[in-house]
């Protein structure tokens with residue numbers, strides 16, 4: 001289906017429910033969860049637009065999520081314990097890299113899309129440059145310019161390069177599927193934390209994905225899931241699209257498809273119990289800390305339409 005942007009927007013904004021929107025734009029009847037993506041992987045134009053959106057207007061969101069992850073899982077920076085975090089469905093790695101800045105230990109970003117992994121590796125190199133420039137600026141602000149090279153010469157001291165590389169070097173990206181986490185020969189129970197943000201809905205078989213995420217957790221480890229609710233208030237879901245996303249109608253169409261594939265909180269709880277996973281809490285998505293002052297020019301509606309599930313093994 002080709003999208004005529006002005007008509008698409010007007011028509012979508014006139015719909016009264018997710019079911020009506022799915023019928024109008026996909027010709028499908030939504031009675032329960034519906035996986036209507038051509039492929040689970042986000043690729044090509046959609047991958048690029050999702051990354052641009054993240055870089056242009058969602059940086060603060062990623063900081064808030066990383067902070068929320070720390071608080072809700074009681075993450076501690078105890079250097080005695082090596083912390084291994086796996087983010088499944090990491091996309092272009094913007095959350096993975098923010099987590100690398102806010103935690104210690106290794107963090108692995110896994111995504112089935114080769115395009116997303118290529119973007120993630122590019123973001124990793126850009127983040128390294130960004131951290132170096134930040135360190136140089138901070139030195140300069142402290143008046144310690146005497147032993148520093150000229151930042152304009154783009155020849156920072158090896159110490160600065162090392163400091164930046166130490167952060168981004170802890171993030172590794174790998175192309176792979178959530179369904180292959182526990183393939184024979186792989187190290188089971190190797191992760192302290194699994195993070196899955198806005199990705200559970202993307203998996204055709206969320207039950208198998210949850211089973212595998214739980215299997216690779218060490219005892220005492222935790223899974224942090226943040227996603228949207230399929231039964232969220234429709235007008236709020238529409239508002240959340242935001243002007244930046246509307247710049248790429250294919251991304252809005254992807255967002256619609258994603259909404260149809262979201263789980264409700266009840267469905268997630270039932271699925272976990274079917275897997276005999278009983279140590280979990282599910283709450284609304286409000287961020288646990290407001291330490292990061294919001295300067296966002298769009299509304300996130302995390303409290304109204306997102307949920308957070310923390311599973312403990």
Ligand SMILES: C[S@@+](CC[C@H](N)C(=O)[O-])C[C@H]1O[C@@H](n2cnc3c(N)ncnc32)[C@H](O)[C@@H]1O
Nearest residue numbers: 040041042089090091111112113177178197202
């Ligand atoms: C909406 S993006 C979320 C990216 C990232 N977590 C974030 O918050 O920015 C969902 C990602 O899940 C990935 N994905 C879909 N199916 C997958 C699977 N079976 N295994 C791993 N990743 C998958 C997609 O390619 C996509 O990059």
